[in-house]
Amino acid sequence: MAELPETPLLDELEKGPWPSFVTEIKQAAEHHEEARDLLGQLERSYRERIGHWKHGGIVGVLGYGGGVIGRYSDLPDDFPGVSHFHTLRVNQPAGWFYTSKALRDICDIWEEHGSGLTNMHGSTGDIVLLGTSTPELEPTFKKLTEKGFDLGGSGSDVRTPSCCVGPARCEWACYDTLGLTYDLTMSYQDELHRPMFPYKWKFKMSGCPNDCVAAIARSDLSIIGTWRDEIVKDDAEVRKYADNGLDIFNDVVLNCPAKCMKWDGEKLEIDDEYCRKCMHCINAMPKALAPGKDRGATILIGSKAPIVEGALLSSVLVPFWKPEEPYEDLKDLVEAIWDVWSEEGKNRERVGEFIQRVGMGNFLEAIGLDPEPEMVAFPRENPYVFYDLSEDEDEDE
Amino acid sequence: MADSATTEEIADAMEKQVAAAQGLKKLKPGDLVKMMIELFGEDRVDKKACKKAIKLLIETERCVYTYFGGSFIEMPHKEGAEN
Numbered sequence: 001m002a003e004l005p006e007t008p009l010l011d012e013l014e015k016g017p018w019p020s021f022v023t024e025i026k027q028a029a030e031h032h033e034e035a036r037d038l039l040g041q042l043e044r045s046y047r048e049r050i051g052h053w054k055h056g057g058i059v060g061v062l063g064y065g066g067g068v069i070g071r072y073s074d075l076p077d078d079f080p081g082v083s084h085f086h087t088l089r090v091n092q093p094a095g096w097f098y099t100s101k102a103l104r105d106i107c108d109i110w111e112e113h114g115s116g117l118t119n120m121h122g123s124t125g126d127i128v129l130l131g132t133s134t135p136e137l138e139p140t141f142k143k144l145t146e147k148g149f150d151l152g153g154s155g156s157d158v159r160t161p162s163c164c165v166g167p168a169r170c171e172w173a174c175y176d177t178l179g180l181t182y183d184l185t186m187s188y189q190d191e192l193h194r195p196m197f198p199y200k201w202k203f204k205m206s207g208c209p210n211d212c213v214a215a216i217a218r219s220d221l222s223i224i225g226t227w228r229d230e231i232v233k234d235d236a237e238v239r240k241y242a243d244n245g246l247d248i249f250n251d252v253v254l255n256c257p258a259k260c261m262k263w264d265g266e267k268l269e270i271d272d273e274y275c276r277k278c279m280h281c282i283n284a285m286p287k288a289l290a291p292g293k294d295r296g297a298t299i300l301i302g303s304k305a306p307i308v309e310g311a312l313l314s315s316v317l318v319p320f321w322k323p324e325e326p327y328e329d330l331k332d333l334v335e336a337i338w339d340v341w342s343e344e345g346k347n348r349e350r351v352g353e354f355i356q357r358v359g360m361g362n363f364l365e366a367i368g369l370d371p372e373p374e375m376v377a378f379p380r381e382n383p384y385v386f387y388d389l390s391e392d393e394d395e396d397e
Numbered sequence: 398m399a400d401s402a403t404t405e406e407i408a409d410a411m412e413k414q415v416a417a418a419q420g421l422k423k424l425k426p427g428d429l430v431k432m433m434i435e436l437f438g439e440d441r442v443d444k445k446a447c448k449k450a451i452k453l454l455i456e457t458e459r460c461v462y463t464y465f466g467g468s469f470i471e472m473p474h475k476e477g478a479e480n
Contacts, residue, residue, distance in 0.1 A: 059462045157468065342427055
């Protein structure tokens, strides 16, 4: 194996106490030509301040329209090891639970067929295998499927559904995020592997309003756990927090966005009618407070990161939904949305942008959903109620 | 009522459209569905039949999926970026 290239600029990224991707690539470069040439090309990009990747084209293995992100070097003669450097997205298990054997299997396959470099996990949630050539795609896919793995989504398809650890590890989970994620993944295999939409579609499932997978900011359909009864409160445990030095008035009550809590130094009172389910008090006193017992989820629509247009946050579509297998009510809603968006959406227009263009009222009518007061863009602000101030002023006069 | 178009008929018609557009316009799967409904009529094809035809085209390697900012269906070709 040839010596590692000189990389004075990349070496700067190894300084300091943080983990460094440069260190990882250098380790992989001891065994892989791809990783060695990756270092060389990256150093050159830093020096010249220009990217040397060409992106696009090939997108999958036979029969699939997603799961492979084609990448080529525009300096193949200088860096032949990265002349092809495709990425594979592999559908992660719901909640990212693995056995160590499964992880070893993936790494062994990638050591044999790719650069050995992985990203656990990509922002999509997938296992990301970085860097292989076109002839290695089919053999890699074959070995992955033999071990029970499948490719994830990319391009204008359903992206790999992703969720938090849910009830497997978290007592605040208001529904089975893992079960719903698995069900949606299996139900929409066709949509996941064969792009049919104007642009990408992301499902993300969070078990409670802490929203550990940031569904509200990143997914076209966010399903976020919530409850509709009262926060479960243990007064003795609240008292212990106070005795142990927690400043309940300043750190909990004053930080409540709904101002629905009172603390008299002895007892905490919560007016649950006004609770916005922000989780702040529960996070501050996890032994004393917990989400209510009548649990379900809020379905929200339309968030995205800035790509073609600016970033959007989700809006409430269904204020409270009781997730029950086989989730037919959710699937009916999703398919009605897909029908309208596929028919009327422009190329590279996310569903949130589509709703902005046609208007939420028209969108709701098209998908057959009645407007509800809880479909709010911001808590306590209702876009469907308009006050005619001039009439009130007239009456005052 | 007219007989439904077969998957093969739809796939053949799609392949012709893709071949005619090659190098001129990139067609999305949704574009092909709309074209087929216009060509055969709503009484002979629907979205489901078009999806089956696309699946057939891809699995028999008569067409391929590509990505250029969005997903498209094209005739098989050597990757331009590979050169």
